[in-house]
Amino acid sequence: MLQQKGYKSTNQREEILNILFENKNEHLSCEDVHKIISKEKKDIGIATVYRTLQLFEKLGIVYKINFDDGVTRYELNTEAENHHHHHLICTQCGKVTEVKLDLLESLEHEIEIEEGFVVSDHDAKFYGICKECKNKEK
């Protein structure tokens, strides 16, 4: 991995990166990552997990997200899609799913014209009832 931006490649950093890859569609908190590490026999100090994820964020490897549950979560920045971050949060069961649709471009364009604000990224959360919960109601 390209830690050749002036940072060293260490076992801890590689391990944490692995975990992020293996849980691509999760939104892990530092605590979560640390628990997974513990389960896999290895052991890394929780402080290192915090420091590493902060570093990864600075380097653009992960994004920070917050679902108002009291902890900061991170997700891999899969630069395949350009910028993104659309989450559907079910207010009934709490499930979080991702959406790929990127219709915010027109909105961003409008913001740029109306407000003179140059958008470089966004983070959108939609609250509502997911398909499963909706079906259950019937």
Next chain:
Amino acid sequence: MLQQKGYKSTNQREEILNILFENKNEHLSCEDVHKIISKEKKDIGIATVYRTLQLFEKLGIVYKINFDDGVTRYELNTEAENHHHHHLICTQCGKVTEVKLDLLESLEHEIEIEEGFVVSDHDAKFYGICKECKNKEK
């Protein structure tokens, strides 16, 4: 105020509500609210501020927002606009401004069709460079 939803009207709750009104365009944390109260001679326990803002959120009086600075913030739910929550966050100076545009409706419609997810609210943050910082660069 309509605390007649089964909750009592107390001095503390009214005072906190006043502060929210007087700072309509701010995004206050519990700490912020508590500091403002202290400045205005009055004194309310910080625990009460936390409990009151949680109550207000449950009652739909305020919205919870999070700008990844480690604290939960609240803003008045001005039901004038339907649902909303668009914030422009300048990555240079940190300033947060509101946008009124509501172009997310078409996106919500699409989400409903594609994912079967019924959207009831959203929260969108746009990161970028604000007008002032952009001008400064030149």
Next chain:
DNA sequence: TTGTGTGCAAAAATTTTGCAGGTCA
């Protein structure tokens, strides 16, 4: 070797909670 990185434990920061007493309806 040498500057970075790590682990530990202590500290900080934010939020929650138990309980005794106070207040509103």
Next chain:
DNA sequence: TGACCTGCAAAATTTTTGCACACAA
């Protein structure tokens, strides 16, 4: 009066930090 509210301080949670030691380059 009686249930609800508040204040305080203690506790719980999450995150940060200092420092001695370890390790990658």
